[in-house]
Amino acid sequence: MPFRALLHALVAAVLALVATGDATANQYQRVRDVTVSCTNSLRCDLSLNNPRVELYSLTLRRDAAPQAPVQLVLGTELRFDPQSTLEIDIDGRRIAAIPASSLSYRAAVYEYLFAGPEEIDALIAAARDGRLLRIEYKARNRSISRAEFGLGGFLDGLKFMDQAQGRQNLRDALQSRGVTLPTVERGSAREILTLDAIPAAIRDEFADVGNDCGFEPGRFEEIGGFAADIDEGLTLLALPCGPPGVYNQAYRVYAQQGEAVTPLPLPTFAADGPTFATLAWNLSWDADTATLTGLFRGRGLGDCGKWSRWRYEGNPWETENPGLVLIEERQQRECTTSGGPETWPALWPR
Numbered sequence: 001m002p003f004r005a006l007l008h009a010l011v012a013a014v015l016a017l018v019a020t021g022d023a024t025a026n027q028y029q030r031v032r033d034v035t036v037s038c039t040n041s042l043r044c045d046l047s048l049n050n051p052r053v054e055l056y057s058l059t060l061r062r063d064a065a066p067q068a069p070v071q072l073v074l075g076t077e078l079r080f081d082p083q084s085t086l087e088i089d090i091d092g093r094r095i096a097a098i099p100a101s102s103l104s105y106r107a108a109v110y111e112y113l114f115a116g117p118e119e120i121d122a123l124i125a126a127a128r129d130g131r132l133l134r135i136e137y138k139a140r141n142r143s144i145s146r147a148e149f150g151l152g153g154f155l156d157g158l159k160f161m162d163q164a165q166g167r168q169n170l171r172d173a174l175q176s177r178g179v180t181l182p183t184v185e186r187g188s189a190r191e192i193l194t195l196d197a198i199p200a201a202i203r204d205e206f207a208d209v210g211n212d213c214g215f216e217p218g219r220f221e222e223i224g225g226f227a228a229d230i231d232e233g234l235t236l237l238a239l240p241c242g243p244p245g246v247y248n249q250a251y252r253v254y255a256q257q258g259e260a261v262t263p264l265p266l267p268t269f270a271a272d273g274p275t276f277a278t279l280a281w282n283l284s285w286d287a288d289t290a291t292l293t294g295l296f297r298g299r300g301l302g303d304c305g306k307w308s309r310w311r312y313e314g315n316p317w318e319t320e321n322p323g324l325v326l327i328e329e330r331q332q333r334e335c336t337t338s339g340g341p342e343t344w345p346a347l348w349p350r
Contacts, residue, residue, distance in 0.1 A: 036160045
């Protein structure tokens with residue numbers, strides 16, 4: 001099994017195990033053959049996965065903006081023959097023939113992107129009632145290969161994506177379509193996907209591999225951070241601090257006002273009482289409540305560890321405002337499969 005395909009499958013499995021009913025950010029649902037995951041910016045991926053083949057995933061990706069187009073994303077470490085054509089069948093019927101030359105390749109994350117609306121619309125329409133999707137493709141210096149993906153749960157996946165992005169009963173929904181035209185921007189945060197998008201004042205902390213939060217070239221793009229407008233002229237930044245561990249990704253949190261950037265201390269409880277942390281783990285942002293949530297997983301199941309929630313309370317450049325305050329923190333020292341983080345023993349409030 002290709003390493004990237006194995007990693008893709010493991011990530012999906014872990015997400016399925018730790019997913020809860022929280023529908024504010026980092027949403028996830030798995031239904032039979034289909035997984036849907038959404039980022040803090042509500043960019044959603046509906047994915048079909050087959051880790052047994054070298055073209056191991058087919059994804060429909062959509063940003064949260066009104067009437068945003070759908071992209072087709074193919075996950076593979078192979079490089080397609082640029083003179084070849086990818087042929088997509090559903091239940092034995094030809095749906096699309098896509099020239100490999102029309103795809104763009106993101107080498108850092110092993111993804112091919114395609115934006116043809118006619119082919120993508122035809123694929124979605126046929127997959128609604130389909131059972132099996134097959135792609136024939138040709139890699140460089142190889143013969144023609146095939147990848148097959150089950151379509152069980154595809155309709156439910158479309159509905160979940162519409163729900164996560166707030167499109168139900170709107171004209172731009174993929175499945176739960178209505179007649180109302182969307183008029184407002186959606187998304188609780190904006191993704192930061194490149195080092196160049198980080199404010200210059202702190203960019204070297206992440207661009208220089210010699211720093212604690214530094215990345216090797218191309219690695220930051222695999223993870224990315226996010227930015228959220230939290231007050232007039234004030235932005236919260238959550239940026240990944242170094243490569244991820246087995247279960248956890250560390251983040252540093254900042255406030256930005258104009259060109260000025262300052263770290264936001266994170267109140268927390270340690271063994272000897274209240275203190276401040278400089279890192280948070282596996283962060284998500286809820287714009288409706290201005291709440292940041294972190295979960296440090298003691299193991300992959302996410303059934304032990306430390307769960308923290310912070311709320312924005314005011315501009316940190318004004319001395320009377322603390323920036324972020326701790327509103328809830330819980331810790332489960334022994335790993336158990338019963339109950340989620342909200343049921344763990346409370347550290348705060350007491």
